[in-house]
Amino acid sequence: MAGRASRIVVVSNRVAVPDPARRAQAGGLAVAVNAALKERGGIWFGWSGTITPTPSDHPVVTTQKRMTYAVIDLKEDDYQEYYNGFANRVLWPILHYRVDLAEFAQADLSGYIRVNRNFADHLAKIIGPDDVLWIHDYHMMPLAQYLRERGHRNRIGFFLHIPMPPPDLIQALPKHGEIVGALAYYDLVGFQTEQDKENFARYLDTRGGQSSADGRSYDVGGRRVKLGAFPVAIETAAFARRARHASRSQFVKRFKESLSGRKLIVGVDRLDYSKGIPNRLEAYERFLRNAEDWHDKVAYVQITPKSRTEVPEYAEMDRFVSRKAGQINGLYSDVSWTPLRYVNRTYSRSALAGIYRAAGVAMVTPLRDGMNLVAKEFVAAQDPEDPGVLLLSQFAGAAHELSAGALIVNPHDLDGMAEALRRALEMPLPERSDRYRRMMSVLEANDIDRWAKRFLAELTDDRALPAMSLPP
Numbered sequence: 001m002a003g004r005a006s007r008i009v010v011v012s013n014r015v016a017v018p019d020p021a022r023r024a025q026a027g028g029l030a031v032a033v034n035a036a037l038k039e040r041g042g043i044w045f046g047w048s049g050t051i052t053p054t055p056s057d058h059p060v061v062t063t064q065k066r067m068t069y070a071v072i073d074l075k076e077d078d079y080q081e082y083y084n085g086f087a088n089r090v091l092w093p094i095l096h097y098r099v100d101l102a103e104f105a106q107a108d109l110s111g112y113i114r115v116n117r118n119f120a121d122h123l124a125k126i127i128g129p130d131d132v133l134w135i136h137d138y139h140m141m142p143l144a145q146y147l148r149e150r151g152h153r154n155r156i157g158f159f160l161h162i163p164m165p166p167p168d169l170i171q172a173l174p175k176h177g178e179i180v181g182a183l184a185y186y187d188l189v190g191f192q193t194e195q196d197k198e199n200f201a202r203y204l205d206t207r208g209g210q211s212s213a214d215g216r217s218y219d220v221g222g223r224r225v226k227l228g229a230f231p232v233a234i235e236t237a238a239f240a241r242r243a244r245h246a247s248r249s250q251f252v253k254r255f256k257e258s259l260s261g262r263k264l265i266v267g268v269d270r271l272d273y274s275k276g277i278p279n280r281l282e283a284y285e286r287f288l289r290n291a292e293d294w295h296d297k298v299a300y301v302q303i304t305p306k307s308r309t310e311v312p313e314y315a316e317m318d319r320f321v322s323r324k325a326g327q328i329n330g331l332y333s334d335v336s337w338t339p340l341r342y343v344n345r346t347y348s349r350s351a352l353a354g355i356y357r358a359a360g361v362a363m364v365t366p367l368r369d370g371m372n373l374v375a376k377e378f379v380a381a382q383d384p385e386d387p388g389v390l391l392l393s394q395f396a397g398a399a400h401e402l403s404a405g406a407l408i409v410n411p412h413d414l415d416g417m418a419e420a421l422r423r424a425l426e427m428p429l430p431e432r433s434d435r436y437r438r439m440m441s442v443l444e445a446n447d448i449d450r451w452a453k454r455f456l457a458e459l460t461d462d463r464a465l466p467a468m469s470l471p472p
């Protein structure tokens, strides 16, 4: 069955259809899938990003080079219940260890199930028996089950881009068995880190799962599912090239002039409570309070596109961060120096690459993050002759790979972060170079191509998946 020549069908909520008129893709998922598929080709299916009262029965199809994009619209109540409701007010906080922020509503769960069944109906019309399906992220957890119920025996893999918390937290989700438990209908479930994988394995234990002798697969509910850690990656060489070119652009030249020789600290995050932006601003304020010698010599640029603005927890975060940013500037600015530039705009990847290369320090300090590709892109963008320093939260998936080169910080320890910031700003070149090289060698060994190949090889490996993976 699923040999090398099989067609790949990727499914995710967002699809990066190449259309300049469409909303910019803020998240790492779209970047990774795009990079993974662009040479291999295939079909990428998902939501169009559009809401209409009467969605068509057929997806809108766009073909470019070897890629076919097929997208469907959602109705307003689908969007509210599936996307804003269950995906982003329930699954997102719980999987990011924030059970306190989860707002469960039965109607949202029903909407999530309805939209996933609708995705399955559309896919049923698209896929052939030999296609290999690769489903992405928390919006689509039960999709394989619904396809299996429709009789599809295809090889189906799932990759979770966000964290998988320990079983206790998963169990806080009402009806978790129908959603997280449904991951057992996939042939392969991939996670960002070994820790995420272990958490899920322990959850399967609570559901009567039996681990195979080699520990790579689980038998649960009459099915066999393989588990693996596949830390998502970037196009390392291409991003480094992009940053080199971008640093000669007018945009970056003007930006650098605006710094007037001050050392640049950069942060780039969607406006999301998981990113730890308030803690970071607080730590920066403590740094400014203690490090008077750095006043007027440093500029912190925090680029934060607004995100999921209809979800109340995000709107609240927006107000809080704006107020905090204003307070910091009110306290420390003078007429010719603004210590913090807080920018709610989306920039192109080239512009960001140039900004990263111009920076002396990046602060990537989420409270919890599946991977965090900003950390990886920042490293790849550096000038090897004069690299910047990465301050990285111990709670980002990226810390599992980059701990030999980054300054690892605890985002809850504000004084510790303030001290690490000073250390980063004052770090001598030999140490910076050494740390940069250690991180680059990780990013070169595991780039996005290898990530996709590893996942697909594991998914299509016939030896590892006996007939038990057929529907129960």
Ligand code: G6P
Pocket (backbone or CB within 6 Å): 014, 026, 027, 028, 029, 030, 137, 138, 161, 162, 307, 308
């Ligand atoms: C994270 C998620 C993605 C999501 C992205 C942007 O990276 O893992 O699945 O697409 O955030 O969020 P949005 O809600 O705008 O799609």
